Amino acid sequence: MHPDVAADLAELDTTLKTVESVLDVDELRRRIDELEHQAADPELWNDQEHAQQVTSELSHAQGELRRVEDLRRRLDDLPVLYELAEEEEGEARTAALAEADADRAALHTDVEAMEVRTLLSGRYDQRDALVNIRSGAGGVDAADWAEMLMRMYVRWAEKHGYRVEVYDTSYAEEAGIKSATFAVQTPYAYGTLSVEQGTHRLVRISPFDNQGRRQTSFAEVEVLPVVETTDHIDVPETDIRVDVYRSSGPGGQSVNTTDSAVRITHLPTGIVVTCQNEKSQLQNKVAAMKVLQAKLLERKRQEERAAMDELGAGGNASWGNQMRSYVLHPYQMVKDLRTEYEVNNPTAVLDGEIDGFIESGIRWRMAADPS
Template sequence: MASESDIDSAEVTAADLDAMADRLAEVEQYLHVEEKRARVSELERKSAEPSFWDDADAARSVMAELSRAKDDVSSIEQAREHLADIRAALELAEEMNGDDAQELAHEAAAGAAALTRALDDMELTSWFTGEFDHGSAIVTIKPGQGGLEAQDWASMLLKMYLRYCERRGWKVTINDCPAAEVIGIDRATFTVEGKDAFGMLRAEAGVHRLVRISPTDAKKRRQTSFAGVEVIPQLPDDIEIDIAQDDLRIDVYHASGPGGQGVNTTDSAVRITHLPTNIVVTCQNERSQIQNKAAAMQILKARLYELELERRAEQLDEIRGPKQAAGFGNQIRSYVLYPYQMVKDLRSGVETGNVEAVLEDGDLDPFVVGYHRWLLGGAEYVPGATDEEDEA
């Protein structure tokens, strides 16, 4: 498959467009577009029935399915129109001379690059067959081995993911992000809402390793730091988790901002402890204690649901990937800033030397797509087995 950079660096040809047309036809089959056209008509008729909203939860589920089916059909139709426009631009360029021809050729190449990205997204969507893959995600980042450096590394990962979510047009709500005393953060929990958010972000679950010159070491020695990323699905409203009130301990306290400043003068932050499992959830993003409690309960329910799945099937990998300590030998990806620059995913083998694009601009799609391709290939991942960088 031609990559975006390949198309950007060379003018597109008629043969390239023929190959893209073939790929578009394959993606259309992957997405079962003809079946979804029929499903759209069926769901639209159902949603027009007078009694449709009598069961609000069922109605919302139908409308969500209708929206996803419409999106898939619309994406294919827009891609076909886009391909036709690119062909027209290329044909005109071949009939013209001079600057106008060159401008049209560049326009066709840019259009082909954009269409390639769209096809990548559509193909990726077709791989998401899990119950929650198309829904929202709850992401938690925690510092691992590395002390102060690990806390700073956690804050760098948070910035990277926020930028990635922005690039994809997802809505992010930061539920909890207390600043560490000296540098970085103690932890961060945030909710991501958007198409395929959980399916995409579950590629990030695991241990992330950073190698760099320590910013806090006067001798400027090389430091290795770790942080763990947990990704769980935000449960739909129609999934009920019964939690006995006697099983909860709810504490309230002053919310704090970066550096420890109080963000308000009331006890609005909420900490909920589920006593039987000792799961602790905190939320201080909202100014209202009621809102923070509701958000914390939503996260607690998602974690309890995940725990129940683990107990029943012992297949936690289906939800968030292998559970590993955030330390040496367990990393899924390495970010090396010194003595050379490289980001490498140790599962898929995807790597880049443009570290700034990844950390500063959230350019994670190559790693996310690479992970899912690796997952489909059924390869066995051995933590740290392909990491060639010597430990500091």
């Protein structure tokens, strides 16, 4: 085996051992065994919410163990692949070495991705994520852009097998959406997607401009951790006003015959949330309260962070502003303005291929604010 290849495999082994140590593979196996026993209990589903927490944690833990065990197996197989390649001659040897090199490059990517996951150790990182997307400056193009962003995140979640629950979609008159709120339900969704928060900028030839002029549009992405019962976010009934109205789809279509959509206004702060995608008024109110509680939790976190900053605990609190440009014309590029990470295939990015941006964002945030 070439010395450079041997050195690279040794480096991969060191990184993977660090990942295995942080994940604590033995403890992970013990936790999976414990959760499997809980999941096998027929009385578990008497408490639906607890049952879903157990099955979700079990699925996540099994996935993590499967991923890290697969990485270890692939790394152990690589020296054998190189030995077999070197036993070949001529073109067969060249082809076998090229295949081993390709496997090694792919393993590098996957080990680095797993290493990034181990950096998610924030207080709320393991929570589900609540994502709000709002169209900004740019008129109908911005509304269309907001809908493109929503599709990008939903496609990303689908590619990973994560469940998405849409709480509210406010459609614009001509095309696109004014805003949307949806949850991505998988452990560590918040820690993963929190680096997507900020202003996303699109430059393209407007499909809505009959003169074919270039248009710059903006949309805002907000990512919040889903509230759990341990958060103590109390919202007295006297602090809210609940309004009900009829749900509507794009262009006024699919109008419900009952007032099932719900708008909740939090009187002390002026925060307004809506939900219209559930079948009943009660379900919409429950979903809207989840969104309100998440916003109040985030407000509380920001106040605590501001107080810490005043005491000198510091950190960069402004990292979530304008953060990524998507250029479709006059050239093709998506570039993160914080990390300098860029891709020359906007079509793939807008179809959900955003893991590279997320991973570089997590590394950037850890370097900028290790606390």
